[in-house]
Amino acid sequence: MDRIIREDLIALRQTGTVQLVEALLADAFAAEHIPGARNVPGQVSAELAAQVAPDRAATVVLYCSGPYCNRSKMAAAAFARLGYADVRVYAGGKQDWAEAGLAFEGNRAPAPAAGAGRPE
Numbered sequence: 001m002d003r004i005i006r007e008d009l010i011a012l013r014q015t016g017t018v019q020l021v022e023a024l025l026a027d028a029f030a031a032e033h034i035p036g037a038r039n040v041p042g043q044v045s046a047e048l049a050a051q052v053a054p055d056r057a058a059t060v061v062l063y064c065s066g067p068y069c070n071r072s073k074m075a076a077a078a079f080a081r082l083g084y085a086d087v088r089v090y091a092g093g094k095q096d097w098a099e100a101g102l103a104f105e106g107n108r109a110p111a112p113a114a115g116a117g118r119p120e
Contacts, residue, residue, distance in 0.1 A: 066095030
């Protein structure tokens, strides 16, 4: 499977031809994920793969928390075994996305403003 860097992922997302999949537990996905991503929280079955990435001919990009996380690589290998034609791994994952200052979707509350919550 091929790797993809952030800049290429952004360009690919703009074409609308990518199926973006986060390979982290459901709680981590709910807290924050790259906009438009779907979630595969564990083992990838044929049924789950078809739900999150129905087009086997489209590019499927998997990511997880960062370069030291292997969940995206394991999930990508499962997608490839299931016959997906173009499977890539965004190894930088959430860490790289955040370091670039890019937005996430999810239910994580924003951090309080500097000085907020301190008694006067």
